[in-house]
Every structure is written in structure tokens, then in C-alpha cells.
Amino acid sequence: MKHFFYKGSQDTLLKESDFEKIKENIKKDLSKILDTRNLSFLIGSGCSLGKNGIPTMKQLADNLFEPKADLNENLKDKVFEAKHIEILEKFKINYKNEPFRSNLETFLGTLYSYRFYLEKLQEAEEMAFDTDLKDLNLIIERTKDYILYECLNEKNKGNDGNIVDVYQQFYRKLSLRDSNLQKPNVFTTNYDLFSERAMDNLGISYTNGFSGFVERFFNPSIFNYALAEQMDISSLKWSVIDSFIYLFKIHGSVNWVEKESNNKLFSIQELQDVNYAKLKTEANYMIYPSPLKQNASLGSPYADLFREFQKRITQKQSTLVTMGFSFGDEHINNIIYQALTIPSFRLVIFSDIGNHVDGKYEASRKNIEKLKDLNDPRIWIIGTDAEYDGLLQEGKIIEKDHKELHFFDTIANDLFPDFTQDDIDEANKKLIELIRTKGKGND
Incomplete structure (x- = not known):
């Protein structure tokens, strides 16, 4: 089996092999389901991969733990050296095994937990763990530096247009769905800025939970707002603009920093026009959703973001579309399972x-x-069947026009319905019908 489309446990593509027919069948079904009143998307790391994109979590771990001799020059001071490996061995953290080997978020979360444990021991028993805490912080900072550099994708700066193009195609089509429906929600576990860059390039308005102009700080109440245009000055009539999207970065972002402000309730700031050198000067950059609450401010953005995720997908008549997400995060899975209890x-x-x-x-x-x-x-x-995909990569199966159905570029370009085209087709049908009607009248 090459491609599949399961509705429940039944594969509707069982006897179909022609990609064009498969594409049209899926697009037709998606057109109906994407007209759901409350539409949400969950974008995982798989959507930012590809040529000149961000490496997979496994590739990130491989390069960090066991850097190659021909490693990019800019990465050499960001990957693990002998001193870092010695610290991990001292703490008996087997970085070569799962789950660390394929997930740096899990690795980093474990380091945070270990640090929290030592800090509490030091407070309760008045024992000195200064050296251990210093060593742990060294590992944490090196890991954060490495993920930050890779997620900013600076080594391919100016050369990652193909990834941005796919995101633009996705957001362009999404922004043009029926204006009478609720504005779509996009949740992402990615730290990168591909979504923001794509919507900026297209001129699509969006809110991501931050308010302000000169300085933008986190403000969860902004998710209750919508951007509207004044339709009639004399009668104060307003209408929500068509192209508007709610963006939720539930695992944080490369351009988030912790910065105290006397006149702000939340201390998480979003920086504009960021680069690696600039972010490195910040005291606490790229905040992660650690399994343990580091302090009140660190717990705040994620608690609010996950609350919005739960609230929006558990509304009546809701649809959630996941792309590039492997269902490996239990805290996300549990919210989705809860939503499935709603008929x-x-x-x-x-x-x-x-x-x-x-x-x-x-x-x-x-x-x-x-x-x-x-x-x-x-x-x-x-x-697309992973076994088939593996054989394809090994060169044992050669298909010139092969496209994996679950790849983000296939979804955005081939499977996702173009709502503008639907409108044009509908208008053409009405025009033809009008011409026919008038023609009969002349007879």
C-alpha cells in the first residue's frame, strides 16, 4: 500500500493508485470538513523540515551529542564538548539512549527538573550543591544556545524561501475561507518564525498573545479580541476583517525573553527583528515549557496558551487538523482525547x-x-505508508511524481482546498445559469 486515507479504521484509498484522483478525492472531503464553524490546526516540527529547513529533533540531538568533524563552523562553539559529556556522565544522564536521543525537549526538561531538585535540597537541608548547579547550568545554556541557533536557521538565512513559500501557501488559502465562520486558530509546537514571516509577507493580520508596539508583552486577553473595519462612519457599523488568524505558540518561541517591567502584569516580551547575537545578550531568552514551573512568570504563558487550546477545540462543532505532529506529547494528547468525548x-x-x-x-x-x-x-x-517511503529513499522504488500525502508541501499545495477557486467556480456556474435562463426567455 502506498497512500492511505482512513476514516475510522477503513482505508478509503484501498483500490486507488492514481495520485491525481487521490488528491481530488481528499480535497473534496477536506473542503467539507474545513467549513466547520470552529476550525483549528496543530502544526508540529514536521512542517518546518525539508531542504534548508530546520533539522528533525533526532538530527538536532545527533549533532549536539556527537558532533561530526565537518560540522558547520558556526556550530562548533554551540555543540557538546568533552567537558559537557563528563558532566552528563557524572549525573548518570545517558544521553545516548531514548528518550533523549530523539527529543531535545525531553532532555532539556530533565535538566530543568534535576536543577529544581538540587535547589530544593539545598534549601531544605542547607547542603551545598553550588558546583553541581553550576555544571547543570552549563549544560542547560549550551543546549539552549544550540536549539536557538538552529531554530533561527541562520546558517540558511536568505536561503529558506522554499519553506516560507509552503507556509505562505497554507496561510493564503486559510485566510480566504468563508468570512461568516469563526476565524481559524493555528496552534504550533515550533519555536521558529516561519508562520510569522509567511503572514507578514502576505499582509495577513494575526494575533499571537502579545500587545504593544514599541515593546510587546504577553497579554492573554488579546486572544478575545478581533480586528474590525468600520463599514459606515455615520452609523458606527463594524465588521471583522476577513484575513485574520489566531496564532498560539504553545511551546514558546525563539524571540520570547523574560524581562521584568514595572507596568506590565506579565514579564514575557516578544522581540522584533531578532538574530542569534542579539538574543544571546538577553538574560533569559527562549523560554521553554519545563515540566516544573520555574517561577510564576514562566508558568504563566504556557498555562494561558494551553487553556486557550483546550477551550477552542472543545467548543461545539469543532475540527482539529494536525500536521507534522507525531502525538508524542502527552499533555497535548490528553486535551485532544478530551475533545473526542464531544460528539x-x-x-x-x-x-x-x-x-x-x-x-x-x-x-x-x-x-x-x-x-x-x-x-x-x-x-x-x-x-503515505512509511515502509513504502523508506524503500523510496533507498532507491528501491522510483516514482518521478511521488508525493507523500502527509508532507506539509503536499498538504498546502495539493490537498488543501483553494477557497477562492471555489468562489470563482460557483460564480461561473451562476453566470452560465443566468445566460441559459435569458437565452430561453428570448426563444
Whole structure:
């Protein structure tokens, strides 16, 4: 099997192999479901990958833990050296094993937890852990520096247009859906700025939870606002603008810093026009959703963002579309599972379900498999078989026009309906019908 489109546990593409027909069938189904009143998307790290994009979490870990000899010159002072490895071995943190090997967020969260544990021991027992805390901070800062540099994608600056183009195609189509429906919500676990750059390039208005102009600070109440235009000056009539999107970066962003302000309730600031050198001068940059609350301000943005995620996907007649997300984050999964208890909720998952590793087919999306096994027709899973994809990469299968259904560029360019085209087609039908009617009248 090459491509699949599960509705529940039934594959609707079982006997179809022509990509053009597959594309049109999926697009037709998506057109209906994307007209849901409350529409949300969850964009995972898989959507920022590709040529000149950001490496996978596994590639990030590989380069950080065991840097290659021909490593990019700018990365040499950001990856682990012998002294960092010695510290990890001292704390018995086996960075070569799972879950650290494939997920730097888990690795970093463990370091934060260990540091919190030592700080509390030092407070309670008045024992000195200064050296250990210093060593842990060294590892934490080196890991943050490395992720920051990679997520800013500075090594490809000016050369990552292909990734931005895909994001632009996605947001362009999304911004043009029926203006009478609720404005769409985009949730992302990514730290990068591809979404912001794409919408800025297109002139699409959006809110991301920050308010202000000269200095932008986090303000969760902004998510309750909408941008409106005045339709009639004399009668004060207003209408929400068509192209408006709510953006939620639920795992933080490369341009977020912690900065105290006497006149602000929240101390998280969004910086504009950022680069690695500029962010490195900040005392506390790129705030992560650590499993332990570091302090009140660190807990605040994530608590508010996840509350919005839960509130918006659990509304009646809601649809959530996940792309590039492997369902590996339990705190996100639990909110989605809660939404599934609502009869009108629909879930669309773009995923390969499994991974092809060392010549073997290994199921790595266990939570997605479980969702498929529920045989719930409200759950759609669309993608290309990972085993087939692995054979393709090995050169054992050659198809000139092969496209993985779950890849972000395929979704944005081929599968996602173009609402403007739908409007044009509808207008043409009405015009033809009008001409026919007038023609009959003349007879």
C-alpha cells in the first residue's frame, strides 16, 4: 500500500493508485470538513523540515551529542564538548539512549527538573550543591544556545524561501475561507518564525498573545479580541476583517525573553527583528515549557496558551487538523482525547503512522495507531505508508511524481482546498445559469 486515507479504521484509498484522483478525492472531503464553524490546526516540527529547513529533533540531538568533524563552523562553539559529556556522565544522564536521543525537549526538561531538585535540597537541608548547579547550568545554556541557533536557521538565512513559500501557501488559502465562520486558530509546537514571516509577507493580520508596539508583552486577553473595519462612519457599523488568524505558540518561541517591567502584569516580551547575537545578550531568552514551573512568570504563558487550546477545540462543532505532529506529547494528547468525548468534534491527522528504520518497518506513532483502532469515523488519518517511503529513499522504488500525502508541501499545495477557486467556480456556474435562463426567455 502506498497512500492511505482512513476514516475510522477503513482505508478509503484501498483500490486507488492514481495520485491525481487521490488528491481530488481528499480535497473534496477536506473542503467539507474545513467549513466547520470552529476550525483549528496543530502544526508540529514536521512542517518546518525539508531542504534548508530546520533539522528533525533526532538530527538536532545527533549533532549536539556527537558532533561530526565537518560540522558547520558556526556550530562548533554551540555543540557538546568533552567537558559537557563528563558532566552528563557524572549525573548518570545517558544521553545516548531514548528518550533523549530523539527529543531535545525531553532532555532539556530533565535538566530543568534535576536543577529544581538540587535547589530544593539545598534549601531544605542547607547542603551545598553550588558546583553541581553550576555544571547543570552549563549544560542547560549550551543546549539552549544550540536549539536557538538552529531554530533561527541562520546558517540558511536568505536561503529558506522554499519553506516560507509552503507556509505562505497554507496561510493564503486559510485566510480566504468563508468570512461568516469563526476565524481559524493555528496552534504550533515550533519555536521558529516561519508562520510569522509567511503572514507578514502576505499582509495577513494575526494575533499571537502579545500587545504593544514599541515593546510587546504577553497579554492573554488579546486572544478575545478581533480586528474590525468600520463599514459606515455615520452609523458606527463594524465588521471583522476577513484575513485574520489566531496564532498560539504553545511551546514558546525563539524571540520570547523574560524581562521584568514595572507596568506590565506579565514579564514575557516578544522581540522584533531578532538574530542569534542579539538574543544571546538577553538574560533569559527562549523560554521553554519545563515540566516544573520555574517561577510564576514562566508558568504563566504556557498555562494561558494551553487553556486557550483546550477551550477552542472543545467548543461545539469543532475540527482539529494536525500536521507534522507525531502525538508524542502527552499533555497535548490528553486535551485532544478530551475533545473526542464531544460528539460534534472531528480530528484530521496527517501522518505516516510508522517509521522506516534500518531496513525494518517500526511503528513509532503508537498513539496514532490507537486512535485508528478506535474505528471512530470522526477520526481521519491521511498519509503515505512509511515502509513504502523508506524503500523510496533507498532507491528501491522510483516514482518521478511521488508525493507523500502527509508532507506539509503536499498538504498546502495539493490537498488543501483553494477557497477562492471555489468562489470563482460557483460564480461561473451562476453566470452560465443566468445566460441559459435569458437565452430561453428570448426563444
